[in-house]
Amino acid sequence: MPLARQSRIWPYGGVHRWPSGATSEPHTHTRGHLVYAAGGVLSVHTEQGTLIVPANRVAWIPAESTHYHRTHGDTDMRIVFLPPSLALRAGTRPAVLLASGLVRELLLTLTGSRPLDRGTRARLHRVLVDELREAAEQPTRLPEPRDDRLRAVARILDDDPADNSSLAVLGRRVGAGARTLSRLFHDELGMTFYEWRTQLRVGHALILLAEGHDTTHVAHACGWANPSSFIAAFTTIVGTTPGRHSRGR
Structure with missing residues (x-):
């Protein structure tokens, strides 16, 4: 598996910059999280199907869902973990949702290099989930x-x-x-x-x-x-x- 060119991980999210063709090992997380490709295209493979995530989409992966990633083109992958109270509002199965301009900016801010205090991060999380709840599920999820x-x-x-x-x-x-x-x-x-x-x-x-x-x-x-x-x-x-x-x- 090609190694990430750059990775930053913290308790509430992360950034992985992968070369084209990188594939992660199957894994799970204890918290639900959003996956976004700020550059490149990401496919997220789950037991329920494959999620194709171009730059105008965001994938939702519930807690404990086994999945792995594959990159297509040099890919800037962003991860945002949600607190359990908000994760309940995001759904119980993997999904691909439309990433509006506001959603994109929220994801980039939450995974940016500028530190956010707890209150700011909580407010951004709430706005992000509210926006995604209004977004229609997209047909780039191919069921298994x-x-x-x-x-x-x-x-x-x-x-x-x-x-x-x-x-x-x-x-x-x-x-x-x-x-x-x-x-x-x-x-x-x-x-x-x-x-x-x-x-x-x-x-x-x-x-x-x-x-x-x-x-x-x-x-x-x-x-x-x-x-x-x-x-x-x-x-x-x-x-x-x-x-x-x-x-x-």
């Missing part, structure tokens, strides 16, 4: 399938997101009918196969963009027939175009 047949489909498409096989064709490869798989996607993951595949592809696209690939390459590598259809799907899910995202806007 439980059924073995769904897991097999997920492995196929995770290995090759450009695979355009129909659900019927994939079903023959994993030993299940298209109708059965369609029902499992709905019942287990709460979405259609095509919605799930689009989210998986956008997750891969975020990673490839962080690694410096251009829009045309990313579109084809992730299964879109042309860049314009990729840009439309990416913008719908991420909230900005691939070009603006790559430029950090």
Whole structure:
């Protein structure tokens, strides 16, 4: 595992600056915490699914949730631990939330080099949680399938997101009918196969963009027939175009 180029840890948070391709060991924390990528893209892998965290998102990880991180592009990872009283308001399962401009500034202030007194930190924590409670959960959380047949489909498409096989064709490869798989996607993951595949592809696209690939390459590598259809799907899910995202806007 590549070593962090710079790390600062204190009781209420931390900063890790990782090179691209760094992966942490699976671990848990006794307190719930927020994870934010001030630069680069971070994927947070939990037992419930994978959270893709670009610069306009923040991940919430409840206490005692086993998880590990992987960086895509040089990544400036910020961690903010919440006191138990506020953590209860943040939710009981991992989630990805929209990071507004105010949320971003709060996270950067709480993890900055300037020391904060206890009262200031408590006030900033309360404002941060209030802002995040108003933020909609974002579709860059890819839930983890439980059924073995769904897991097999997920492995196929995770290995090759450009695979355009129909659900019927994939079903023959994993030993299940298209109708059965369609029902499992709905019942287990709460979405259609095509919605799930689009989210998986956008997750891969975020990673490839962080690694410096251009829009045309990313579109084809992730299964879109042309860049314009990729840009439309990416913008719908991420909230900005691939070009603006790559430029950090």
